[in-house]
Amino acid sequence: MTLKQLIYFLAVADTGRFVQAAAEARVAQPTLSRQVQALEDDLGETLFTRGRDHVTLTSAGETLLPLARRIVADVETARLEIAELADLRRGRLRLGATPSLCVSVVADVLAVFHDSYPGISLQISEGGSQDLVTDLEDGQLDLALVIHQADRFTTTGGNGGPLPAGSLRGRAGSAPGSSAHAGGTLGLTPVLREELVAVSATAGHAPLDDVLGDHAGIAEIARHPLVINRPGYELREAILSACAAAGVTPRIAVEGGEMDAVLRMVERGLGVAIVPSLVLAGRSGLRTTRLDGSGWTHRTIALAHRTDVSPTRAAEAFRETLLAVLARTSRTGGLPPGVRFIHPGA
Template identity: 40%
Template sequence: MQLRHLAYFVAVADERSFTRAADILGVSQPTLSKQIRALENSLGTGLLVRDRAGIELTSAGEALLPHAQRILIEVDNATRSVHEVASLRRGRVRMGATPSMVEGLLAPVLGRFRAEYPAIDLEVHEAGSRDLTAELSAGRIDLALLIVPLASQIPDLETSIVYTERLVLASPADADMPETMDVADLAGLPLVMFREGYDLRDVTLRACARAGFEPRLSVEGGEMGSVLRFVESGLGHAVVPDIVMGTRTGLRRTQLENPPLARSIAVAHRPLDTLPLAARAFRAVLVEALEG
């Protein structure tokens, strides 16, 4: 079994297509098929089955896939660490965060890190916490800012709470809204709701359920930017992190009480000693900035 064989197998498993996997890997399809057969021969069992719908994994293939992914992640991390030992004069950090965190928390940290390590490339993945967790587990990003308790429920990830943010109600600027209101008072308001899988959607729906009502949704399915624009356009109200309100003149802020809504933010990553040096340096700057 060779690393090349594992990389080819993971590519086919991810794409469920020899053609697409060969294009991604930059090899011919016959070459790819030959390498997969070599891997199957070395293991003494079939890993993939072709049918009309595409490629499916055998039970042996399903068993091998997470181990192959983990091996490739560790090899990639080891290679990157070796390349970065020269006083962090080069390297890359792949950081994930939700849209609200990118806008309100991450941007200043990126500036501080770039000033200290100007030669390190920064790559930001913007997505919901569930999607970022999947990217972390697959090794596509090094670190992520995630919501607790979601982050703490993922095996093989280390998490540290670094920030607690208050959630508020965003309303159109011309709306006649009080400075504070109870969560139960949301029952009579049309809400602009985030898409499925977005943690703020879950937070809002749970808060409404605890208050004993099902919210009335005016629009649903948006990301942070679109939700805020919908509210500015008068389509409804939305529960959002206070930090994204900033200087938006098209929005009015109302504090939520009874109970106040907040969420804890954690930095999540694989075991610290397995992270590339650049990622460890970025984590240090991130934690110092958010906890300071």
């Protein structure tokens, strides 16, 4: 098995056609076909079911696919790590973040990072924590800002070492469909603690806080039409779990969409939503109600990385930049209401 064979295998898997895969890999189609056949011979399994105009993965191919992606990604990371030896004048940072962070602190941190390291290419992936953790485990991301789930991570402190057990508490239990990293655990650096709030439109239907007052429990909120994110978002799972624990069934008015879409739907009076306080800056069309309850009404934001490979220098530089920007913003009172900086070294 060679790296070239895995690259050709991924090209065929992604395109579904040997001819198109050869074009993307910039190699003659017979050469690519021979290399894929050699890989199949070496493994003793057929990786593709070959049709007249299209190919599909066999069970063996589906098993190899995520492993091949990780191997190729790790090799590319090794190449970039060598290139970064020149004082971070070149390189790449692949950062994942939840939608609530992409519309708040991430842009500010990236602006400072880009000013300090203009030669580093920035690639940003936006998604729910579950999706980002999967991409991080598969080697598609260098770092990810995610919502902490206690059983998925090894928590790391200011010096990168493990924190004492129980020093950071998160929502227990992995979300449905999650899987442990094949090569080990993920490292975690807690950075922010944020409050969840209920939001409603300021015009049109009666505002939520006119009905519920300044505070409301999940049972009261569940009586109103709810706008909620698509599956894959930790916030969605937290809301539904809170409803289940309270013995209520939410009335979902709109299901799906990223954070900006959810907020816009609420502004238009389609329903109420439970969102992180981080996303409310500049949203004059929304009114807020604080949540009664414990455990689920606050959450921890953490910077996650793989522990089975060394972080790139660009990733280390971003971590330092992130902590410095958040610490400075916290000292100057620039964090939104309901958000606080909690890095252990602060």
